[in-house]
Amino acid sequence: MKLLIVDDDIKFRDQLVSLCEFEHIDTQVADNGLSAQRYLEQETFEAVVMDLNMPGMNGLELLRWIQEDGPALPVLMMSGYGEINDAVDAMKLGAQDYIVKPFEPEVLFARLRRIIDNQRLSRIVERGRSLQYGWEGWIGNSPQMMAIKALIEKIAPTPSTVLLTGKSGTGKEVIARAIHQHSPRADKPFLAINIGGVPENLLESELFGYEKGAFTGAAGRKIGLFEIASSGTLLLDEIGDMPLHLQGKLLRVLQERKIQRLGGTRDLPIDVRIIAATNKNLEELVRQERFREDMFYRLNVIRIAVPTLNERQEDIPLLVGHFIQCFNALIGKNVRGIAPDALRALEAYDFPGNVRELENLIERAVILADTETITLKNLGLTPPIARNILYHGTLQEIERQAIAEALLRWEGNRTHAANELGITRKTLISKIKLYRLE
Template sequence: MRALIVDDEQNIRKVLNVLLKEDGLEVYEASSVIDANSLIKENYFDIAIIDLRLSDGSGIDILRTIKEQNPETVVLIITAFASTETAIAAMKLGAYDYVTKPFNLDEIRIVLKNIKEKIILQKKVKELQQYADEYQNITGKSDAMKRVFNMIDKIAPFDTNVLITGESGTGKELVAKAIHNRSIRSDRPFIAINCASLPAELLESELFGYTKGAFTGAYASKRGLIDEANGGTLFLDEIGEMPLSLQAKLLRFLEEKKIRPIGSSSEIEIDVRIVAATNKTLNKLLEKGEFREDLYYRLSTFEIRLPSLRERKEDIPLLIDHFVKLFSRKFQKDIYRIEPAFVDYIMQQELKGNVRELKNIIEKEVILSEDGHLKCTSCPTVFNQTYAINTPLENSINLNEYLASVEKELLNKALQKANGVKTKAAELLGLTFREFRYRLSKYK
């Protein structure tokens, strides 16, 4: 990573240079607005530490320039002339934070550590978003999902049938689309049908098509979905719900690559790749005689099992971030903060509906969000904060002292949960590090 220091005091630059190099950063220095602008034009900086008052101008101008050229650069303002107005102006232009001179070395180390962690996280999220785009927005960094992605990469180019298994809501159709889009058939049709959505007779006519007059109500001939998918991929969702009689007809098509529409006397040759999916355990259906064994082996040349969210909880924060951005755009909401309590609450839920259930929760919360904050309207109060409200007023109390005791207890609980790491404790309480440190200092 690369850092820029802009300060007209040489001693300040030296100190900051040492601190940044401790973290392995490549450091550039400038003592004026002119020198800083010249470096910004020639280089990309991950971090910029800018003095507010310089001999030839204002650090605000440098902040504006660097944000116009490199919006992702994290900027820290340092100044001996701090005021609410300057802080607000800097934050509006995209500054991460500001510190006042003379600054404490331990304090500046913590701020720089937080900035470095923020940059690393941003880069990881960006990489994952790019990775997710390649896989039809299948977001995940867990080992379980990496195995799924690896399997997609391996089998997609080869023209074989695939069976996708997993609980409802795990994203089976998205995986089927990813296989299609990474295959040699990507420029041909992708046709999907849910085998549980239609009764047997209608499902057969939808799949195989029919001729005019084949049955009552067949006033015109209709192409079947298998024919429509010719040259491409046919996705059969919930294949475990397909009636046995229709399973036999599907098996014959898989063996001969021909279909006969209902009422037709001739067959049509079809070239299509079959990707099937089920949330049922097909082995149990085989034992019960509810699913044909020969069809199972035809469909499951390769089998991809999708993990439930309970098996990849580390992906939940990424999915939350993904869906918040998705619904923020859809509903024109500007969400700039997700309450840590909300993420913690979601992480503790069973989410039997998996990604689909999580998506529905996020959609609701984005709609209900206010002031750019995503909170959990259905969450129980975090850290038992409601006990302060529910306490009966049997005797008179000193409200300030009572609220102070509640605040002190929550600060202590957060510190305990964060193992003494103040930055983590601040996040647990939804505070900035500065706010947390200020509140903590009140109780010495």
């Protein structure tokens, strides 16, 4: 985080810089509005903290310039006790918040985090408006997703078989569609079949089709998916569930690019790109002799490991914005964003169901939202507890530090602090007395 601090009071300004350094926040200082204007034209900041009264260009004039011609960033206005009316005018002009001098450092940083969060969230939905599954709207700027995108650019023009691996709900079909849409086959059919979702006795006829009279009830010819997808792409989802006897027939398709309908005697040439997907460990299935080794090697030409949502957490805001727009259109709502604590809860959540679970959560939240903002209550999640905090010292010292920090996080609210710590309120009160934290 980098802040621009604008104040003509050198002593106060230096104190503020020292506080920011303690919080690991980078700063740039300016002693008047004109100087601040120059910095804003030359550098990038996440927020501006500025005083109302300064020589040359004052705070209100600088704020007006930021709103009309400057960069889009949040402004926190500082004012003295006698300047409340001016602070209110600043809010009307577009300042996100104001704080009255003197103030406690904790209050300043809490308000800064809030206005920066709000600015970030306002951008999420706007970016989500233009996002859709495909290429132009690739949902994901994380290193993992950008690496997959770069790989798709290389493999899409080729006819090679692709194997997508990853847990359920990670978006394997989305990636398969992206491969198809950026291949020479883009204007041809893209078909998908969930191997595990089709009864074994019907799977063969679904894939290969059948001739009239091939079996009892076959009153006419049926064209299978391999033929329907001619010149296009066929996604074989959950390929690890394919019965062994059908794996042999699929292997012939991969090797010879020919099929034979059930009950037929003629080989039919096909031109279909095969993409297979699985949430299972195919190597382990091969060792267990539940998946043919030769079939595995035929499929494993180009392999893409799709990351879990936990492995690409930086994409959660983008996905949230996209899903809000989707469900607004579907349900007829006008949800415009998500509360900062609700987004933090999503970012702290484990998501065993991955992107699909996030989609379901946002659908629920959009339906339940009574305002234009999704709240923590709408999501049905509990507030996140700070993770990966390392405490040092004796057990008593560690316990005291954890209690003190929980009380700070909840601004002294003992009920919430007790819930976070997993103890009763009565136990917390006795610990507060024991450790003299009152």
